[in-house]
Structures are given as structure tokens and as C-alpha cells.
Amino acid sequence: MLFSRKADPIQIDGYQSYGTSNHLYILGRALEHEGVNLEKTGFLSALKNAYKQFASDELRHTKLRITLPDDRTIYTTTDAEGYFKVDEQVEGLGALANSQGWLQMVVSFDDVQKDVVVIGENQFPIEMLIPSETAEYGVISDVDDTILHTGVASLLKWRVIFNTLFKSVDKRTSLEGAPELYQKLHLGKSGKNANPMFYVSNSPWNLYNYLEAFIRNAKFPKGSILLRDFRGPLDKIPKPEKPHKQHEIRNILNTYPDLKFVLIGDSGEHDVDIYLEVAKEYPEQIIAVYLRSVDHKKKVLRVEGVLKQYETTPAVLVKKSSFAEEHARKIGLIA
Incomplete structure (x- = not known):
């Protein structure tokens, strides 16, 4: 009681x-x-x-x-x-x-x-x-600097702190063309599908309602939102063996072994390492990897170097949503 x-x-x-x-x-x-x-x-x-x-x-x-x-x-x-x-x-x-x-x-x-x-x-x-049996594929997307302007590549992540603490949901902006691209991926090549969307972020669950409101207000397709528990400096719970994002992506892929997926992230942190490792582990399920270019020359150069050595799955660095849309259309993901 x-x-x-x-x-x-x-x-x-x-x-x-x-x-x-x-x-x-x-x-x-x-x-x-x-x-x-x-x-x-x-x-x-x-x-x-x-x-x-x-x-x-x-x-x-x-x-x-x-x-x-x-x-x-x-x-x-x-x-x-x-x-x-x-x-x-x-x-x-x-x-x-x-x-x-x-x-x-x-x-x-x-x-x-x-x-x-x-x-x-x-x-x-x-x-x-529950993804439809007619779904062509699913989309697993990062949030920060992938659909939401955040500033994860800024010095000491000061932009992340500022945007989270001092900007209301209505003042947060999506990356140019991102909502339209995601809607097209959601509808698929037929333009009539309901391809499942999954938003995976390292943000804590405390920000769930904030991020859900942003996704809805910015007109991104509705999808599962998967965040993590907020760890304090005195948290005694052992850290997970794998990073949160990697763990969640694996869970999704294992839940739907017969469904193919598109992974979308950014070049700001560790998405390239996580996504390509997952793509190597699940080569039959991952059909494309898109990494948004962030405003950080050193990080972009590193990602470009990693992608040059990778051949398992189509994986591209994109500066604009229109480039990703063109590529997605070329490989038959959208009309």
C-alpha cells in the first residue's frame, strides 16, 4: 500500500x-x-x-x-x-x-x-x-547532434549544458532537413509503410519528457525512446560492460532478427566506433550507416579515416540531410 x-x-x-x-x-x-x-x-x-x-x-x-x-x-x-x-x-x-x-x-x-x-x-x-510485419526496415538514431542541435563536440561540452539548462523545448532546433528525411525513412520506398523508429541516447531518463516533446514538436516520426539511468559520483552500481548505446542497439537487433536496420549518428563522439562494430557483428541486418558531420575538424578527419578502411556496409559521412536522402534513394530505401 x-x-x-x-x-x-x-x-x-x-x-x-x-x-x-x-x-x-x-x-x-x-x-x-x-x-x-x-x-x-x-x-x-x-x-x-x-x-x-x-x-x-x-x-x-x-x-x-x-x-x-x-x-x-x-x-x-x-x-x-x-x-x-x-x-x-x-x-x-x-x-x-x-x-x-x-x-x-x-x-x-x-x-x-x-x-x-x-x-x-x-x-x-x-x-x-510492435513493428508491422510489412515493415521494410527499422531506423536506429542517435539524438544529440544527430536530430537535435546540442553541441556534444564543444569544449567541455559547455553547449550541451547550456542548451539543456537554459533552453526550453520550443527553442531547441532540429538539424536542417532532418525531420523530412526521417519521415521519408519511416514511410519507406513504398511511401506507405510504418518502418519502426528507435531513438537511442546517452541522456538520462530524467530528460525523457523533454526529448519526447522535442521529437513530437519537431515532427520527427514517433518512435521508441531509449535513455539511460543517471549515474551520480557516488553511484556504487557496477558500470555495464558495454556502452549504453551499444547495448541498446544489440537488444533491438536481437529482438527483431529478421528485420534490417539503418543506423544514424554523428561524428562528434563514439558513434562511428559503436556503429561499425555493430555492423560487423550483424552484417545481414545493417544496410546503411549515416554519420552527420559535426563542426569539429579533428573529429571529422578521424571519422573519415575510419570510414576509408571500412567496407562491410554502406557507411557515409553526411554534411546535409539532402546528401543522406540522395544516398538512401540510390540504395532503394526511399522513393
Whole structure:
């Protein structure tokens, strides 16, 4: 039972995840509502929202109830940081998804005393993507400096810090032509498909709602958003063996072994190393790798050198979305 206490109202953040017609894989977090309002604009509002997103108060070891569209229920419990994950076999999920492949569910607190204030009448949406059987391929994309101007290549990443703390969602800009390119990849060569989209970032889950709002407002195709847990300086949990992004990409590829994929990243950090290693490991699934050129001469030269020695999969450095679009059309990905 979630006991009564004088505190902020409580809520559940359901993340957009991915699964199959018989595999339910959903993620989210239960926490106190801190009053984050991403619709407010301006410098001070952005700063307040950023602070509140990272100063979250999680609800530990709290029992939750997930309700499927056919009224089947599944129970889970949050961990010590308020996160929950359901990863189990459940039959008949594909028939419950909409035309775009989204399975829309409701997650609720299972037992709450009447004097505890729950946002949204204790019904919170949570979605899982089930790729259509007619999907031509999937797209796995980085976020920072791939679809969103961030500044990961800046000195000490000062631009990342500034943009995250001081810019509201409505002030963040996408890379030129990126939304149109992604929409074309989403629709595929036929122009009618619903190719699944996956956005994988090293940003912490605290920024999930911020990034989801950016993707929606900038008119990128809706997709699964996969972030990572925020590690503090005193975090005693062992670091994963592989980088977060590499781990998530492998999970996606293993979940859909019969589906081919396009990988999109940037030349600013480690995308070229991660993507090409994955492409070598899954040569039958990776059909193209696009790396956006960032404004950093040394990093671009390094990526160019790496690509010259790579021949397994079409992998190109692109300065503009139009170049990637032309290449994608040439190899039959879009009309």
C-alpha cells in the first residue's frame, strides 16, 4: 500500500518502448510530481524545469498495475530508484496494436490511500511499439547532434549544458532537413509503410519528457525512446560492460532478427566506433550507416579515416540531410 504522507502529488512516467506480438517489454518510473511544465517558455522557466527534472523524488518499491486494451492486467513493482520494467512473454499483443504498431496501455498505482493525491485519476498512458510485419526496415538514431542541435563536440561540452539548462523545448532546433528525411525513412520506398523508429541516447531518463516533446514538436516520426539511468559520483552500481548505446542497439537487433536496420549518428563522439562494430557483428541486418558531420575538424578527419578502411556496409559521412536522402534513394530505401 502506498501510504498517506504530506508530499507532492504522485505520478507515473510511462516510456515509449518496443516489443513483439508475444513479448511485452515496457519501462517507466513512479515519482512525485515536481511541477515540471514544458509548455512554459523563457530562460527562467527552462532553468526551473531542468532543476525539477533532476531533483526528482522517486517512489521506491511501489506496486503498479498495467492494464492491456483487452483488460488483462499485469503487476510489477518499482525498484529503489522508482523505475519499473516488465519483460515477459504475453500472447496476443499484436492484435491489440494500432495501425502504426503502437500498443497503448494504462499503468496505475495498485493500492493508494484516499488522501494521497494522484495525478490523472491514477491512469497513466504507456506505449510499446510492435513493428508491422510489412515493415521494410527499422531506423536506429542517435539524438544529440544527430536530430537535435546540442553541441556534444564543444569544449567541455559547455553547449550541451547550456542548451539543456537554459533552453526550453520550443527553442531547441532540429538539424536542417532532418525531420523530412526521417519521415521519408519511416514511410519507406513504398511511401506507405510504418518502418519502426528507435531513438537511442546517452541522456538520462530524467530528460525523457523533454526529448519526447522535442521529437513530437519537431515532427520527427514517433518512435521508441531509449535513455539511460543517471549515474551520480557516488553511484556504487557496477558500470555495464558495454556502452549504453551499444547495448541498446544489440537488444533491438536481437529482438527483431529478421528485420534490417539503418543506423544514424554523428561524428562528434563514439558513434562511428559503436556503429561499425555493430555492423560487423550483424552484417545481414545493417544496410546503411549515416554519420552527420559535426563542426569539429579533428573529429571529422578521424571519422573519415575510419570510414576509408571500412567496407562491410554502406557507411557515409553526411554534411546535409539532402546528401543522406540522395544516398538512401540510390540504395532503394526511399522513393
